[in-house]
Amino acid sequence: MSYLVWKLNHAEVRRLCIATSFFESGYPCWSSIKDYLDEHTDIEYENGDDLGMILNELSHIAHVNMMVALANQILNNVYEGFPPPRSEIDVRNFFESLFGATDH
Secondary structure, three states: OOHHHOOOOHHHHHHHHHHHHHHOOOOOOOHHHHHHHHHHHOOOOOOOOOHHHHHHHHHHOHHHHHHHHHHHHHHHHHOOHHHHHHHHOHHHHHHHHHOOOOOO
8 A cells, every 4th residue: 555545544535535436426516415415316405304314315316326336446446455444435424525514
């Protein structure tokens, strides 16, 4: 593994893998989870809605699962097939990484 990877913070490496996956999937930018949902899904979201249910609905969208799988593939490649334990990216941490605490 390269010296650069060892010097980076693992959380930052994950965040960059997620952002890379998002951009490579054709999204030019992000602002809030509400904007993402309004522009790219049929899921309606208002402040105060149960985010767990929203994220569960997102996990059933093929394109979302493809982005998460790509983020995990990138993460795996960064660590040359041996990412740290419990570092797999799921739908929840994918969107939390992109949109902060997902309370926007």
